[in-house]
Amino acid sequence: xxxxxxxxxxxxxxxxxxxxxxxxxxxxxxxxxxxxxxxxxxxxxxxxxxxxxxxxxxxxxxxxxxxxxxxxxxxxxxxxxxxxxxxxxxxxxxxxxxxxxxxxxxxxxxxxxxxxxxxxxxxxxxxxxxxxxxxxxxxxxxxxxxxxxxxxxxxxxxxxxxxxxxxxxxxxxxxxxxxxxxxxxxxxxxxxxxxxxxxxxxxxxxxxxxxxxxxxxxxxxxxxxxxxxxxxxxxxxxxxxxxxxxxxxxxxxxxxxxxxxxxxxxxxxxxxxxxxxxxxxxxxxxxxxxxxxxxxxxx
Ligand code: 13P
Ligand code: SF4
Numbered sequence: 001x002x003x004x005x006x007x008x009x010x011x012x013x014x015x016x017x018x019x020x021x022x023x024x025x026x027x028x029x030x031x032x033x034x035x036x037x038x039x040x041x042x043x044x045x046x047x048x049x050x051x052x053x054x055x056x057x058x059x060x061x062x063x064x065x066x067x068x069x070x071x072x073x074x075x076x077x078x079x080x081x082x083x084x085x086x087x088x089x090x091x092x093x094x095x096x097x098x099x100x101x102x103x104x105x106x107x108x109x110x111x112x113x114x115x116x117x118x119x120x121x122x123x124x125x126x127x128x129x130x131x132x133x134x135x136x137x138x139x140x141x142x143x144x145x146x147x148x149x150x151x152x153x154x155x156x157x158x159x160x161x162x163x164x165x166x167x168x169x170x171x172x173x174x175x176x177x178x179x180x181x182x183x184x185x186x187x188x189x190x191x192x193x194x195x196x197x198x199x200x201x202x203x204x205x206x207x208x209x210x211x212x213x214x215x216x217x218x219x220x221x222x223x224x225x226x227x228x229x230x231x232x233x234x235x236x237x238x239x240x241x242x243x244x245x246x247x248x249x250x251x252x253x254x255x256x257x258x259x260x261x262x263x264x265x266x267x268x269x270x271x272x273x274x275x276x277x278x279x280x281x282x283x284x285x286x287x288x289x290x291x292x293x294x295x296x297x298x299x
Contacts, residue, residue, distance in 0.1 A: 001263045001264070001267050002025075002028070002029055002263070004267055005029050005263070005266055005267050005270060006029070008267075008270040008271065009031075009270065012049065012050055012270065012273075013048050013049040013050065014048055014049065014050035014051070014052055014270060015031040015032065015046055015048035015050070015051055015052070016029055016030045016031050016032075016052045016054060016266065017030065017031070017032045017033075017034075017039050017042055017043060017046075017051055017052070017053050017054065017055070017063065018030035018032070018033045018054040018055070018261070019033075019034070019035070019036065019039060019054065019055040019056075019059060019210075019232070019258065020033065020034065020035060020210040020211070020214070020230075020232050020233045020235075020236055021055075021210070021230040021232035021233070021255050021258035022054040022055060022232055022258050022259070022261040023232070023258075023259055023261060023262060023263075024232075024234075024235040025262070025263045026054040026075075026261040026262070026263070026266060027232075027235050027236065028235075029263070029266065030054065031048075033236065034211055035123065035124070035125055035209045035210045035211035035212075036055075036059065036108050036109070036123040036124070036125075036209075037108075037123040037124075037125045037126055037209070037211070037298065038211060039053075039055070039059060039063070040062055040063070040066060040108065040123070040291065040294075040295070041295065043062065043063035043066050043067050043070075043072075044066040044067055044295065046067065046070070048070070049070065049071065050070065050071045050072075050073060050273070051063050051067070051070050051071070051072045051073070052073050052074070052075065052266060052269060052270060053072060053073070053074050053277070054074075054075060054261035054266065055074075055079070055258065055261070056079045056080055056081040056084075056255075056257050056258060057074070057077070057079060057080045057081065057084070057277075058080075058081055058084045058108065058109055058110060058111065058112075059108075060072055060073075060074045060077075060277040061111075061112045061277055061279055061287075062108060062112075062287075062291060063277070064277045064278075064279045064284070065112060065115075065279060065283075065284050065287045065288050065291055066288070066291055066292075068279075068284050071273070071276060072276065072277040073269045073270075073273060073275050073276055073277070074269070074275050074277060075260065075261045075262065075265035075266045075268070075269045075275065076260035076261065076265050076275070077275045077277075078257075078260065079257040079258065079260040079261065080257055081109050081167075081257065082167075082168055083107075083109050083110075083143055083144060083165050083166060083167045083168070084109050084110050084111050084114075084143070085111060085143075086143040086144075086163070086164075086165025086166070087110065087114055087142040087143040087163045087165055089113070089114065089117055091163065092104055092114075092117045092118075092140065092142065093117075095140045095161065099138040099140075101136050101137060101138055102136065102138045102139070102140055103119045103120065103134050103136035103138070103139050103140070104117065104118040104119045104120075104139075104140045104142065105118070105119065105120055105121075105122055105127070105130070105131055105134075105139050105140065105141050105142070106118035106119075106120070106121050106122070106142050106143075106290060107121070107122060107123070107124075107127070107141075107142065107143060107144045107147055107148075108121050108122065108123045108291075108294070109143070109144065109167070110142065110143055112279055112283045112284075112286075112287045113283060113287075114142065114143070115286070115287035115290050115291065116283060116286030116287050117286075118142070118290045119134075119290060119293070120134070120290050120293045120294055120297065121290045121291050121293070121294040122294060123209065123294070124147055124193065124194050124195070124208070124209040124210075125208070125209035125211060125212055126294065126297075126298035127147060127151045127194075128151055128154045128155060129297070129298060130294065130297045130298060131151050131155050131158060131160070132155050132157075132158075133297050134158075134297075136158075137158060137159055138158075138159045138161070139158050139159065139160045139161070140161050140163065141160055141161070141162045141163065142163040142165070143163050143165030144162075144163075144165055144166060144167065144195060145162045145163060145164050145165060145166055146166055146167075146170065146171065146194060146195050146196060146197060146198065147194045147195055148160060148162030148163065149162055149198055150194040150198070150201060150207065151194075166195070167195040169195075169230055169253050169254065169255050170193055170195035170196045170197075170229065170230075170253065171195070171196070171197055172253070173196055173197070173200060173228060173249050173253055174249075175197075175199050175200055175203070177249035177250060178190065178200055178203065178204075178226070178228060178249050179203070180249070180250070181226050181247050181248070181249050181250070182203075182226060184247070185224055185226060185247050187222075187224060188222070188224035188225050188226045188245075188247060189205035189206060189220075189222060189225060189226070190203065190204040190205050190206070190225075190226045190228055191204070191205065191206045191208070191213045191216055191217065191225055191226065191227050191228065191229075192204040192206070192207055192213075192228040192229065193207075193208070193209065193210065193213065193228065193229035193230075194207050194208075194209075195229075196228055196229075200228060204228065210229060210230075210233050213227065213229060213233060214233060214236050214237060214240065217237055217240070217241060217244065217246070218240045218241060222244075223243065223244050223245065224244065224245045224246075224247070225237075225244065225245070225246050225247070226246075226247050226248070226249075227246050227247070227248055228248075228249060228253075229253060230253050230254065230255050230258065231248055231252040231253055231254055232255070232258060232259075234246060234248075
């Protein structure tokens with residue numbers, strides 16, 4: 001299957017972009033693997049005619065919005081992020097009425113329609129920098145309460161109101177689960193994603209996006225790590241550090257939508273070109289503004 005995929009990629013001038021949470025085989029056949037921010041930057045600049053996005057719908061949508069001339073395909077169009085739907089447009093309008101100088105800061109894990117109503121997008125690797133750089137005092141952070149609360153702690157000079165959404169995978173990890181794995185490996189530092197609940201961040205050693213967690217483990221002289229995020233990152237961690245050990249809370253945090261990006265689905269979509277991401281022109285125009293502003297402010 002890998003050979004067939006490679007052949008089709010060449011014939012069709014297609015590139016595969018894969019998120020770290022996708023299955024190992026989808027990372028192994030990818031031309032670009034990374035966190036949400038890296039993949040958005042790649043999508044914006046890529047010269048390939050076809051982008052096959054192994055991620056979830058907001059990622060495919062963002063790729064299409066950032067580079068509308070390209071044909072963007074997803075191995076499974078039903079792969080979605082529940083958090084992307086956890087803020088209501090009416091709530092944004094209500095907040096705008098309450099605060100004159102409000103900036104609506106939208107985590108990229110959101111629908112394109114919600115991005116249209118926002119002032120700037122962020123990802124977990126650039127949220128602090130971007131929020132700090134905004135002229136506005138009042139910020140409505142959507143949809144993730146946990147990333148929002150983490151940013152609020154790091155940028156105390158802003159008045160950050162958070163929307164009550166969350167990632168069901170990260171929010172389900174409990175303090176007890178994390179303490180149990182720490183007890184089993186007391187010398188291993190805890191590397192955690194900011195989508196986890198604040199009580200878990202408090203007992204962790206490093207907080208960062210998937211790419212930042214992977215970089216941290218690679219550059220550290222320590223040999224054992226507790227990784228508190230979706231277990232797809234294990235492929236890159238083990239590839240980069242064959243002599244280091246990585247432990248996860250039990251049960252392993254696993255995003256079933258990300259795991260829909262199987263080899264079979266990648267091959268099929270490359271063959272048939274049938275699962276295309278379609279975004280209306282007016283939505284592209286509306287959502288491009290906050291996405292481009294993110295790329296500008298994160299630079
Ligand atoms: P990052 O890749 O930005 O760390 O995002 C995590 C995530 O949940 C993507 O869905
Ligand atoms: Fe969404 Fe969570 Fe899955 Fe990321 S891990 S795509 S935030 S459900």
